[in-house]
Amino acid sequence: DARVTQTPRHKVTEMGQEVTMRCQPILGHNTVFWYRQTMMQGLELLAYFRNRAPLDDSGMPKDRFSAEMPDATLATLKIQPSEPRDSAVYFCASGLGLAGGRGQFFGPGTRLTVL
Amino acid sequence: QQPVQSPQAVILREGEDAVINCSSSKALYSVHWYRQKHGEAPVFLMILLKGGEQKGHDKISASFNEKKQQSSLYLTASQLSYSGTYFCGTERNAGGTSYGKLTFGQGTILTVHP
Numbered sequence: 232d233a234r235v236t237q238t239p240r241h242k243v244t245e246m247g248q249e250v251t252m253r254c255q256p257i258l259g260h261n262t263v264f265w266y267r268q269t270m271m272q273g274l275e276l277l278a279y280f281r282n283r284a285p286l287d288d289s290g291m292p293k294d295r296f297s298a299e300m301p302d303a304t305l306a307t308l309k310i311q312p313s314e315p316r317d318s319a320v321y322f323c324a325s326g327l328g329l330a331g332g333r334g335q336f337f338g339p340g341t342r343l344t345v346l
Numbered sequence: 347q348q349p350v351q352s353p354q355a356v357i358l359r360e361g362e363d364a365v366i367n368c369s370s371s372k373a374l375y376s377v378h379w380y381r382q383k384h385g386e387a388p389v390f391l392m393i394l395l396k397g398g399e400q401k402g403h404d405k406i407s408a409s410f411n412e413k414k415q416q417s418s419l420y421l422t423a424s425q426l427s428y429s430g431t432y433f434c435g436t437e438r439n440a441g442g443t444s445y446g447k448l449t450f451g452q453g454t455i456l457t458v459h460p
Contacts, residue, residue, distance in 0.1 A: 250460075264447075272355060273348075274388070274450040287447055322387055333388035333449070334378060 233257045235338035237323050244343045249311040252341045254323030255304055263306045264335060265298055266322040274322075280306065313345045347372060351435045351451035358424045358458045360417060366419040366454045368434030377410050377417040378435040381428075388433060391419075399416045420455070 236255045244250055258264050264279040278288035278298040288298060295314070300306045310317055320342050325336040349370045356364050368377060376395045380388040392401045394410035394417060401408055405422045417436075423427055435448035 251420055264432050276449070279447060308416060334393050335380075337387035339387050 232259065233326050235323055235336055237266035237321075238342050239341055240339060241342045241344075243346065244313055245346050246314055249309065250313050250317075250343060250345075252308045252321055252323075252343075254306040254308075254338055256323070256325030256335055257336055258304075260325035260336070261324045262335075264301060264324045264326075265306070265308050266324065266337075267319045268322060270318045270342075277308070277321075281306075310343075311328045313343075315345045318331075318343055320346050347438075347447055349434055350450040351432075351434055351454050353371065353454060354452070355455040356456045356457070358456070359424060360460055361423055362458075364424060364456060366432050366456070367423075368419070368451055369434070370436050372416045372436075373439040374415050374436050374437040376437040377408075378437070379408055379419050379429045380433045380435065380450075381415075382433065382443045382453075383430040410443075413452075424439055424456075424458045426458050428458065429456055430445065431455050 235257055238253045253268050262281050265277040267277055268274045275290055277290045279286055281298045283300040295310055297309045319338045322337050322340045324337045326335040327333050349368050352367045376393055378393045379391040381391055387448045392408055393447055394401055394408055397438040405416050408419045417434060429451040434451045436447055
């Protein structure tokens, strides 16, 4: 049963600490997306990759967020330093083609709480 | 640029039908529909790529009016399992191709009671 995996599932940290979230996309999917979901802002696209190359990261606060895809089986989202307003659920999704022309498949999410 | 969904919430009894609308101010290449249950990830339902295209998924179907930049999701004979938040995700049209990313609506909360 192919699915996107994310670690950690939950993370509680203090303001100023570094947070790294990891995602393993579905094998064979060539597009990977990072989303952030909050009650106020809804589901926001932070960054996405196609064939491991970053295509758009305009949704990310550049000074503290970074996203990378070191290989086809791993995508990372890093926040340094973290702030309380970063508290949210972060989803990774993968798909085929631009915007996942056959749909995007979401991982279970990382629930981040920054104190 | 976020698509607008309506209604914001709908309450049904099992067996009743519902329609959820998604409207964009920009020309669209495609529309995606997802369902998210509380505490879970969004789950892909369907994608509509062509103007006027209708797709079906069990008793859930959708249409896409490219000229009006609108899509509608139809849920017929609703079941308890249909409860959740429904999101449309729109992909902008860049001269016949896509920009390659989705912008999600704010969601429609659907509650089905026995």
